[in-house]
Amino acid sequence: MAKRNVEIMVGLFVALALAALFMLAMKVSNLSGLQGVQGYHLTANFDNIGGLKVRAPVTASGVLVGRVSAIRYDTQQFQAEVTLLIEPQYAQFPEDSSASIFTAGLLGEQYIGLEPGAEEVVLREGDELQVTQSAMVLEELIGKFLFDKASGE
């Protein structure tokens, strides 16, 4: 009988540990991330993506609608080509929607904001977002500001 109790306790112990691993895998880390997510892909070309990373959030009006699934450099157009994976329930973005790269807070991470357009035709798998706005690079902004100041006087 005592042996049975010992075995039950050990079984419980191992089960608890597996539950902890499951929680760390699913809830804390990104194992459940992109592979499991269904959705459709959109591409967008940017002159400068700043510090945008794969897995960065894609939001519309601040609501998370998808994630960045790939970033590569397009040697034909000399621009960064970003692939977005949008969740299937948000499939009604008009064709003339625009994508901009924003920064969360002053020092936060960068994410993509989608601004819906007004066309009737909606974007489908593999379509490209035509209107894009690059990331703000702080050095560029400061440079521009100083240049304007100097030329104004």
Added chain:
Amino acid sequence: MSTYLQNLGHSVLDFFERLGRGHLFLWQLLLGLPLLLRRFSLVIQQLHSVGVLTLLITLVAGLFVGMVLGLQGYNTLVDFGAEESLGVMVALTLVRELGPVVAGLLFAGRAGSALTAEIGLMKATEQLSGLEMMAVDPFKRILAPRFLAGFIALPLLALMFSAIGVMGGYLVGVQLLGIDEGAFWSQMHAKVDFVEDVLNGVIKSVVFGLVITWIALFEGYDAMPTSEGVSRATTRTVVHASLAILGLDFVLTALMFGS
């Protein structure tokens, strides 16, 4: 003068002799492992005394470490308006460092010392010699199951420590201090990588489990067979195992996250 030199030489030789005995001991432990596959009930018995009985202190410590991390992290991050990153901070700290290390230190104190005392007393009361007289190999029957159990138990304990620590951080951060719940989890989700962070933490705790159990069993086996010798060996286990964890943690961190 020559006595000083002799003392120095003696202690150096002593040290290397112990080191050599320690490694031979590890080799014999490893030789004993294959037999355990057929008698796994021996390991389960030890998993109970090494793992299950260490569970409570690990869980309580994990919860409070997570809560303190949440509280202190919030105070620092709120100045930068970045309190949403609290989840990332708590999760990475726990999964990468504090989970394996603090669980390891607790394990060395709670289970390692018990192992040393048990083995040391078995030696002092000549139970180990008795087993040998009956042609039962104490390495296979007594030491190897304890070794394997410690090796299995610590990674499991470290995982639970990290998981409940994150819950503690959540309790303080979200429920008490009012950080947005979605931001807390989603930022954590975005920044913590399963292979890079969680699995590397598990690898750390596997290494710690091996080293702690090895030190504990060897100190017990090598103890002077007197009550004073056993008590000294127990102290040495806790001190040496703790130092080994902290030193190895730096080496492993440099290897895993350094470049």
